[in-house]
Amino acid sequence: MGSGFSFFKADPVGCSPLPSKPGLGDLPESCAAEIMGYLDPPEICKLAKMNRAFRGASWADFIWEAKLPSNYQIIVKKVFGDGLGSLGKRDVYARLCRPNAFDGGAKTVWLDKSTGSACLSISSKGLAITGIDDRRYWNHISTEESRFSTVAYLQQIWWFEVDGEVEFPFPAGKYSLFFRLQLGRSSQKRFGRRVCNTEHVHGWDKKPVRFQLWTSEGQYASSECFLTEPGKWNHYHVGDFVVENPNAATNIKLSMTQIDCTHTKGGLCLDSVVIYPSEFRERSKQF
Amino acid sequence: MSTEEDTVQEKKTISLKTSDDEVFELEENVAMEFGTVKAFFGDDGVPRDMMMPIPNVHSKELTRIIDFCTKHLDLKPKAELDEAGKKELRKFYKEYMKEDTTERIMELILAADYLNVNDFLDLLNQTVADRISNKSVEYVRKLFGIESDYTPEEEEALREQYAWAFEGVDEDPAED
Numbered sequence: 001m002g003s004g005f006s007f008f009k010a011d012p013v014g015c016s017p018l019p020s021k022p023g024l025g026d027l028p029e030s031c032a033a034e035i036m037g038y039l040d041p042p043e044i045c046k047l048a049k050m051n052r053a054f055r056g057a058s059w060a061d062f063i064w065e066a067k068l069p070s071n072y073q074i075i076v077k078k079v080f081g082d083g084l085g086s087l088g089k090r091d092v093y094a095r096l097c098r099p100n101a102f103d104g105g106a107k108t109v110w111l112d113k114s115t116g117s118a119c120l121s122i123s124s125k126g127l128a129i130t131g132i133d134d135r136r137y138w139n140h141i142s143t144e145e146s147r148f149s150t151v152a153y154l155q156q157i158w159w160f161e162v163d164g165e166v167e168f169p170f171p172a173g174k175y176s177l178f179f180r181l182q183l184g185r186s187s188q189k190r191f192g193r194r195v196c197n198t199e200h201v202h203g204w205d206k207k208p209v210r211f212q213l214w215t216s217e218g219q220y221a222s223s224e225c226f227l228t229e230p231g232k233w234n235h236y237h238v239g240d241f242v243v244e245n246p247n248a249a250t251n252i253k254l255s256m257t258q259i260d261c262t263h264t265k266g267g268l269c270l271d272s273v274v275i276y277p278s279e280f281r282e283r284s285k286q287f
Numbered sequence: 288m289s290t291e292e293d294t295v296q297e298k299k300t301i302s303l304k305t306s307d308d309e310v311f312e313l314e315e316n317v318a319m320e321f322g323t324v325k326a327f328f329g330d331d332g333v334p335r336d337m338m339m340p341i342p343n344v345h346s347k348e349l350t351r352i353i354d355f356c357t358k359h360l361d362l363k364p365k366a367e368l369d370e371a372g373k374k375e376l377r378k379f380y381k382e383y384m385k386e387d388t389t390e391r392i393m394e395l396i397l398a399a400d401y402l403n404v405n406d407f408l409d410l411l412n413q414t415v416a417d418r419i420s421n422k423s424v425e426y427v428r429k430l431f432g433i434e435s436d437y438t439p440e441e442e443e444a445l446r447e448q449y450a451w452a453f454e455g456v457d458e459d460p461a462e463d
Contacts, residue, residue: 027393031400031412038416045452049445050424051436094451113452 032057040114041067041093064089067116068096069171071246075118078102078169078249079109099147107166108147117277118171122164124152124270130161145186145233146271153185155200156266160209160258164273167216167251170243174278177213178235179256180271183227196231203265204228209258211238216251233271240278301328302338309346310338313353320356322403341402348398355383355407384414389430 027035036044036058048058068089069075076084076092079100084092093116099108106126110119124140129152131137137157140150154160162179184198204227212222221239228234243250254273258265301318303311315335318324327339341349362379365372384392392411399408419427428434437445 027396028400031396031408034408035412035415035419038413039420042452043420045449046424047419047427048449049435049437049442050428051433054433055445097451 029053029057030060033060033063036060037063037066041097041116042113059088059090061089064093068093069111069116069118069246071169071171072096074169074247074249075109075171103166106148109168112277112280115277115279116171117173117279118168119277119280120166120168120170120275121147122166122273123148123150124272125150127152127162127164127270127273129270130159131157141185141269143186144188148272152270154266154268154270156202156264158261158264160256160265162256162270164254165252166254166273166275167249169246169249170275172243172246174240174242175275176240176278176281177221177238177252177254177273177275179211179238179273180233180235181227182233182269182271183230183267185267185269186231198230198267201230201267203263204258204268206263206265207258207260209236209256211236212255212257213238213241214253215241217241217244227268230267233269235274237281299335301335303349304338304340305344305346305349306342307346309349311346311349311353314357317353317356317360320360320404320406321352322405323401326403343401344398345394348395351395352399352402352404352407355410356404358383359406380410384410387414389415389418393431 032054036047036054037060039047044058044063048055072092075096079096079102084095087095093111096111097113099110099121101108103126106123108121108123111117112119123146125148129138132152137155139153139155141153142149143151145151182196183201183204184196185200186194186196189195208224208226210222210224212220214220219241221241223237223239225236227236238254238256241250241252252275299315300312301315301324303313303318303324305311323341324339327333328335358379362372362376366376387395392415396408396411396415399411419430422430435442
């Protein structure tokens with residue numbers, strides 16, 4: 001607040017020719033910082049480009065401390081160990097907004113830059129896929145269509161099971177968990193045209209797939225659905241969970257199964273599991 | 288609003304003298320909303336009947352600040368009582384600055400900042416933020432008469448430095 005703050009007056013560079021009318025540039029830097037604190041981070045950064053005084057104001061620690069999740073120090077410890085040293089809060093925020101790998105690189109986490117809420121993604125290589133070592137069933141293929149540059153491709157199998165686990169200090173809130181999947185194997189042909197090979201796609205219309213999640217707090221969610229729309233990446237919603245205590249890491253176990261062995265299934269690309277704040281699901285409905 | 292009202296007998300008042308030499312007498316509870324005044328008189332020492340000079344504040348601004356504080360002091364306890372009170376306070380916040388020009392708001396911010404009137408300052412800051420939210424840098428510059436003091440090279444460097452705030456993290460948010 002302006003309380004007790006020494007009045008560092010911003011240089012009134014290029015202000016209106018009538019000095020009796022104060023402009024934004026005449027405000028003490030602390031006031032400019034207070035105003036910016038009410039805006040979201042992209043806007044703050046946008047206004048920082050106005051002039052030096054604004055840029056100075058935009059670096060105020062208190063602005064970014066308020067944007068960071070309350071448990072950001074725990075998150076920093078988890079992701080960077082002790083590696084961030086004495087960065088200012090704005091830099092901490094910027095660093096956390098980039099996708100950061102953890103747990104050996106098979107998982108990444110980032111803060112949504114506008115809201116400061118945490119998003120997390122687990123690579124196919126970070127999941128326990130039954131039969132992954134048998135090349136008759138599964139193969140890892142490189143692709144630009146995954147943030148991890150690799151997906152797991154299923155040719156065919158009787159017993160389909162994918163399990164995963166992640167432990168992370170999620171900030172308090174409600175989260176939705178999804179599997180990012182595609183029926184069919186896509187590639188970029190000459191001239192950059194995207195082509196999807198669906199010759200192995202079969203069996204998904206016979207019985208639905210079952211998705212489940214469990215949290216260390218005892219929450220459980222499950223859903224069932226038929227995989228559809230060959231050639232298109234879809235996020236299949238597993239369920240939601242709520243985090244109340246951000247100071248303890250939340251452990252999530254998840255699984256996707258189709259183990260009816262009366263039929264085989266195949267032609268599936270498994271990219272990742274993603275966890276987003278539930279409100280994003282509402283936002284994306286506008287798209 | 289007390290400008291040259293006589294002091295009410297039972298109520299304690301505080302006197303403030305503005306930059307344009309006007310003397311205001313305020314009820315003590317209103318005056319104590321001003322952090323600077325509160326600090327000036329303190330818990331002991333300075334006697335309450337002493338006149339406090341506020342040379343950085345014009346009577347025009349002080350009048351408005353007194354108006355806000357008086358109304359706010361009245362509405363706040365009601366808001367703690369029930370939902371209707373809360374609604375009234377929200378409405379008050381929403382409407383109070385509606386008619387003011389951005390220039391006027393700037394003048395009030397400077398005065399409220401000097402006097403340390405936190406509640407009013409919060410409202411003023413929020414109002415400015417609302418008015419510049421989602422507007423282009425050029426619009427905001429014009430609105431406040433600010434010119435960039437960056438060289439083109441510095442502007443370019445800034446663009447890079449802030450790129451993180453504008454780039455996507457690839458992947459669209461969840462679609463079903």
